[in-house]
Amino acid sequence: MTTTDTAELAGRLFVLPEEWADMDRWHAVIGEARRSTPIVSVSIDGFQPFWALTRYADVMAVSRDNDTWHNTTRSVLMANAEWDGMLGAGVPEPMSLVHLDGVEHRDDRQVTNDWFKPAAVRHRQERIDALTDMFMAKMRDLGGECDFARDIAQPFTLRVIMDIYGVPESDEPLMLELTQGLFGAADPEFIGEAATPAEVFVNAAFKFMSYFAAITEDRQKCPTGDLASVIANGQPGGCPMGDIQRLWYYIIVATAGHDTTSFALSGGVEAMLRDPSQLRAVRDDPSLAANAAEETIRWTSPVRHFMRYATRDTEIAGTAIPAGGAALLSYPSANRDETVFEDPDTFDVRRHNADRLAAFGGGAHFCLGSQFARREVRTFLGRMAQELADIEPAGPAEWSQSAFVSGVKHLPMRYSFY
């Protein structure tokens, strides 16, 4: 393939949901692009044109320069028709943390910041341990075979975040439906009765609106000390939050908190099914669990991109970008950058610099929940390593189809306990 062919193919691989269902191919093509054309100019019908950044250094430099590069309301790639359809249907223009910039973003983030600081997250360890016990028991009950992604990773990570949120367990199926509607709308498995992914998205957004309006009313009358109460009564910059801003706050924390971590965990276990010596390494040296979590998140990189927009004429590694130009930050590609990670396409729980991962972004928008995600993955993998004697595939793994947040959605496996 010529360099031009590779760049053209790479462009489609960033944008089209179905291209995310085969990650070995994805990494092979994007790896080639990263080495030959690290800044890929992408023009695809129906989408705004953008430059895709594939190298670690470029992704991190843009992430950290929050003056030159803004997130804006279109910080997630969306077909123009879908965007117009969303606004036309009356869904308010997004204004969650990832869509805000400057002082507005700083003040908004301050509302929940304390909840996500390392010390606050450490206090949750006991609860994460208890939920890990519960899901290890579920693995026992399932009798040695399960779909690890659907039966364990997804409900475990959902329970952890809903637990801090203060959402009752009985509402979890609804929350799952809503997250899949917003993040995985293009996956045929989640489309259901809807005619288009845009319709799935709009339906999910409306359900969220009424669900969280009721929560706000409740927590404003009777704050309970949970995260939902903090958001319901939050005052960014000393002023009460507007209804739309509050709605998007709930949405970002509820959705960003579980599909991401769930795909990290299921993808890490998928890698261990390919190479069970990795799980044995954590069993033999339990202190490796923390590094195994870093490697798992590097390897899976479940957030596939965020967009940034140039606030002025600028350049990235010699490529001129005019004011208003869009850049796509490819975290999965940055995490396989061979100039940072030696032998990047090997999953290695002993990797010496796995904690340099790009998967949580950088700069002002650095993932608010990274400490939670790390703790959840570390705790669960650590326990699996101690309790499971053997693991093996019980069928092919399946990846979800989404260009925004995606990963292993089905992982049939067999296992035995000690």
Ligand code: HEM
């Ligand atoms: C493995 C799991 C996770 C991954 C890979 C991940 C990744 C990311 C990335 C790439 C960003 C954008 C960073 C940037 O623009 O520089 C982000 C932002 C964010 N994440 Fe996560 N995340 C994960 C888990 C979580 C969890 C568990 C929570 C909440 C409990 C969470 C909440 C957020 C929020 C609220 C933001 C927006 C921060 C802002 O814009 O200021 N994430 N995450």
